[in-house]
Amino acid sequence: MADEPMRVAVLGGGSFGTALASIAADNGARVCQWLRDPQLVEQINREHRNSRYLPDYAINPAVRASSDMQAVLEGAELVLVAIPSKAFRDVVRQARPWLNADQILVSTTKGIQEEGFKLMSQILEEETGFAHIGVISGPNLATEIAQKQLTATVVASDDALTRTRVQQALSCDYFRVYASNDRYGVELGGSLKNIYAIAAGMAAALGMGENTRSMLMTRALAEMGRFAVSLGANPMTFLGLAGVGDLIVTCSSQLSRNYRVGYALGQGKNLDEAVEALGQVAEGVNTVRLVRDKARKDGVYMPLAEGLYQVLFEGVPAREMARMLMRGEQSSDVEFVLPREAVQQAHRRVEAGEEKP
Ligand SMILES: NC(=O)C1=CN([C@@H]2O[C@H](COP(=O)(O)OP(=O)(O)OC[C@H]3O[C@@H](n4cnc5c(N)ncnc54)[C@H](O)[C@@H]3O)[C@@H](O)[C@H]2O)C=CC1
Numbered sequence: 001m002a003d004e005p006m007r008v009a010v011l012g013g014g015s016f017g018t019a020l021a022s023i024a025a026d027n028g029a030r031v032c033q034w035l036r037d038p039q040l041v042e043q044i045n046r047e048h049r050n051s052r053y054l055p056d057y058a059i060n061p062a063v064r065a066s067s068d069m070q071a072v073l074e075g076a077e078l079v080l081v082a083i084p085s086k087a088f089r090d091v092v093r094q095a096r097p098w099l100n101a102d103q104i105l106v107s108t109t110k111g112i113q114e115e116g117f118k119l120m121s122q123i124l125e126e127e128t129g130f131a132h133i134g135v136i137s138g139p140n141l142a143t144e145i146a147q148k149q150l151t152a153t154v155v156a157s158d159d160a161l162t163r164t165r166v167q168q169a170l171s172c173d174y175f176r177v178y179a180s181n182d183r184y185g186v187e188l189g190g191s192l193k194n195i196y197a198i199a200a201g202m203a204a205a206l207g208m209g210e211n212t213r214s215m216l217m218t219r220a221l222a223e224m225g226r227f228a229v230s231l232g233a234n235p236m237t238f239l240g241l242a243g244v245g246d247l248i249v250t251c252s253s254q255l256s257r258n259y260r261v262g263y264a265l266g267q268g269k270n271l272d273e274a275v276e277a278l279g280q281v282a283e284g285v286n287t288v289r290l291v292r293d294k295a296r297k298d299g300v301y302m303p304l305a306e307g308l309y310q311v312l313f314e315g316v317p318a319r320e321m322a323r324m325l326m327r328g329e330q331s332s333d334v335e336f337v338l339p340r341e342a343v344q345q346a347h348r349r350v351e352a353g354e355e356k357p
């Protein structure tokens with residue numbers, strides 16, 4: 001059986017689902033991709049192109065597209081779910097009758113469900129109760145993958161079979177798959193970085209420079225780590241591709257939709273116009289709201305998420321927010337080395353005259 005090509009199903013006809021389907025087919029797998037739009041199905045099968053979400057790139061002709069979910073899922077060993085977070089649970093429910101416990105189910109979606117603050121692989125688990133569940137996340141701009149730019153991702157699961165099968169299905173000469181057993185941390189990193197990509201796009205549109213971008217990205221990492229700790233997650237995972245790696249790419253590239261939404265806002269568009277002009281999903285818009293609310297509720301200090309929320313939803317001008325953030329409390333560089341509270345206490349003591357030079 002070792003020589004049999006792996007059977008891979010991809011749910012989702014957007015840019016990432018399409019890019020992943022093509023990688024797996026390049027790697028010799030038998031790939032079926034499910035999408036709703038029959039015209040796009042027809043185009044993928046006939047022209048090997050997805051003009052709606054990934055124009056200008058050739059899809060491996062071996063990818064078969066279909067809007068028949070049952071046909072796509074039956075017999076699949078690996079199922080990649082590349083559906084925006086808002087529709088993720090609905091689509092998994094639709095798929096449920098044709099899923100079975102031997103299959104490996106992997107979310108590729110970087111978003112959070114509002115009810116219960118659930119990540120997508122938790123939804124896979126809840127809806128199926130199966131054991132082989134994982135996520136992939138990392139610096140993976142779909143357009144660059146479609147160009148076969150050298151790229152790496154992380155597969156995260158506490159199930160070794162899931163990690164190994166995903167590595168077998170997707171690793172090829174332009175795509176490298178690293179393994180992690182911290183599913184929650186990897187998935188959380190992928191969702192959180194979208195917030196800061198919006199902020200980085202906005203800063204760029206306002207003419208802010210590379211020092212600013214660097215400050216933003218590094219402080220974003222500090223804030224993400226703080227949030228992870230508050231949720232009992234391991235902040236060390238953010239040192240990898242799914243944390244720092246994804247933060248770098250999405251805070252630096254116009255190919256990131258979150259960055260582009262931020263850029264449009266920085267140019268003076270309102271949120272509805274910016275999202276409308278994009279025509280694709282920018283998960284960070286919803287994530288910033290959910291994370292800001294949760295941080296407030298749990299008492300986690302997240303000034304960047306709070307600031308971005310106020311710009312997006314409260315009408316605070318971005319430049320004004322940047323000024324306020326620069327005048328925020330004096331803080332620690334790496335809080336795992338010097339705790340933030342120690343910096344604040346030292347300030348209080350000096351200001352109270354308790355510490356003389
Ligand atoms: N595009 C990228 O570069 C990357 C995207 N991702 C993640 O992948 C996830 C999927 O996004 P993309 O493919 O990029 O999105 P996209 O915006 O390119 O496409 C979304 C796809 O989902 C479909 N869809 C939406 N609602 C649906 C529903 N109710 N039923 C069936 N299909 C539905 C749309 O028709 C479309 O085919 C996102 O959460 C994103 O964070 C992750 C890494 C890279």
Ligand SMILES: O=C(CO)COP(=O)(O)O
Pocket residue numbers: 110138139140141142194197246249250255256257258259281282283
């Ligand atoms: O997650 C991504 C790249 O790793 C894609 O980012 P956008 O969703 O901002 O396009």
